[in-house]
Amino acid sequence: MNIIAAAIAIWGVIPSAIGEAWVCSRAIDGISRNPEAAKTLRSSMILACALVETTAIYSLLVSILCIFLG
Amino acid sequence: MFDNFFKFEITAEIMSSLIVMGIIIILSIVIGIMAHFHDPLKKPKGLLFLAEIGVEFFDNFTKDLIGTKLSGFGGFIMAIAVYLFLSFIFGLTGLPSPTTNMAVPLSLGLISFFAIHLTSIRYTKWRYFKRYVEPFPVFLPINLLSMWAPLLSLTLRLFGNALSGYVLMNIVYYSLESLSTMIFGNFIPGDWSGIFIAPLIAPILHLYFDLFSALIQTMIFISLTTIFIGQEIPDEDEILSSDVKLIRKGGK
Numbered sequence: 304m305n306i307i308a309a310a311i312a313i314w315g316v317i318p319s320a321i322g323e324a325w326v327c328s329r330a331i332d333g334i335s336r337n338p339e340a341a342k343t344l345r346s347s348m349i350l351a352c353a354l355v356e357t358t359a360i361y362s363l364l365v366s367i368l369c370i371f372l373g
Numbered sequence: 374m375f376d377n378f379f380k381f382e383i384t385a386e387i388m389s390s391l392i393v394m395g396i397i398i399i400l401s402i403v404i405g406i407m408a409h410f411h412d413p414l415k416k417p418k419g420l421l422f423l424a425e426i427g428v429e430f431f432d433n434f435t436k437d438l439i440g441t442k443l444s445g446f447g448g449f450i451m452a453i454a455v456y457l458f459l460s461f462i463f464g465l466t467g468l469p470s471p472t473t474n475m476a477v478p479l480s481l482g483l484i485s486f487f488a489i490h491l492t493s494i495r496y497t498k499w500r501y502f503k504r505y506v507e508p509f510p511v512f513l514p515i516n517l518l519s520m521w522a523p524l525l526s527l528t529l530r531l532f533g534n535a536l537s538g539y540v541l542m543n544i545v546y547y548s549l550e551s552l553s554t555m556i557f558g559n560f561i562p563g564d565w566s567g568i569f570i571a572p573l574i575a576p577i578l579h580l581y582f583d584l585f586s587a588l589i590q591t592m593i594f595i596s597l598t599t600i601f602i603g604q605e606i607p608d609e610d611e612i613l614s615s616d617v618k619l620i621r622k623g624g625k
Contacts (some may be wrong), residue, residue, distance in 0.1 A: 350596065353589045357530050364533035367540055 309369040315362030322355045384475030393460045393471060427451060438596065439603040446602070449488070453481065454595045461535065461587030465579060472535035475528075482528035485598040489523065493605035527594065534590050538582035539604055545578055546571055 330348035334341045404424045411417065417425055431454070432447040460477065464470030471477045494501045494565045508542060550567040557566040 305521060349589065350592060352591050357526065360533035360537060363495060363537045364529065 305369050309366035311364040312362050312369055315360040315365075319355055319357075319359035319362075323352050326355055329339045384474060385469045386471050389463055389468045390460060390471035390474075390477055391572065392468075393456065393463055396459065397455060419467070427455075430483065434595070435599055438599040439606065442606055450595050450599060453484070453598070454591050457481065457531075457594060458587055458591045459512045462583055464535075464539065465583050470535055470539065472531055473539050475532055477527045478531035478535070481531065481594070483603070485527055485594075486524040488598065489601045489605060492602050496606055523597075527597060531590060531594065534586055538586055542575070542578060542582055545575060549574060 326348060330344050330351075333344050404420060407421045408424070411421060416422075426457070428447070428451065431451040435450055437448045457472075460471040464473075490501075493504075497503075505513055505520075549571040553570040554567045557569055560566075
């Protein structure tokens with residue numbers, strides 16, 4: 304039962320993955336339009352990616368807690 | 374890890390947190406002595422040079438995000454960043470990383486939470502309580518709930534990242550040990566057959582789960598803290614426009 308709950312909880316990473324793909328595609332768009340801004344765009348892209356990753360980390364945490372505590 | 378969740382006792386993670394604090398205290402004392410006896414006209418060397426780069430970086434960082442109003446906030450941010458980074462990469466020594474205990478991220482989150490609200494109180498005085506009844510007084514319960522959102526998100530982001538890295542690395546070590554035992558178990562007797570594959574693969578994963586995530590999570594934690602603090606300081610334009618209104622009212 305715990306394993307099923309963890310498997311359901313890990314579904315929360317899907318929107319996060321889509322959002323990260325959006326962030327990266329937008330950043331690449333920006334770099335291809337303005338290659339001089341690549342440095343600042345790259346650093347803010349990594350920050351934004353890690354921010355978007357937060358929800359994925361929450362669901363991973365919930366599923367880990369489901370396995371070990373549940 | 375979870376058995377001691379609600380007990381008040383010194384766990385292994387708290388011990389490593391104390392070790393990290395000791396390292397930081399010794400480093401700061403050494404750098405302070407070096408800076409005291411250093412001739413300011415000469416070029417700084419070694420540790421002092423690194424420390425100067427760090428102080429300059431964090432001063433510029435807070436100046437970009439907050440503005441020049443709260444000068445001296447860079448020290449606070451630098452202390453949090455150094456502690457967080459060291460405690461994240463402390464897992465590389467083999468001892469438990471302090472961030473895998475819920476108490477350490479929660480304390481860091483509470484520090485930022487209080488910093489945010491105390492800054493707001495300092496700048497808006499009694500108007501601070503107005504934020505709970507905005508835009509209508511009906512929103513009071515919702516505002517009281519959403520007050521805790523930054524604390525929860527800051528805490529759980531750190532804890533989740535550290536814990537997931539720790540658990541994944543443990544799974545990887547366990548599976549690699551079984552694989553090595555399966556392959557070399559026939560040739561080498563005893564418990565020594567499980568140590569051959571893990572040293573080849575684990576360092577790359579440690580690079581991601583410990584070093585990279587430590588750097589990124591530290592950056593995110595301090596940027597979010599400074600951005601939240603910067604939000605609480607009213608813009609100069611707002612102050613000016615309200616003053617102009619007051620002056621006009623007085624004039625009429």
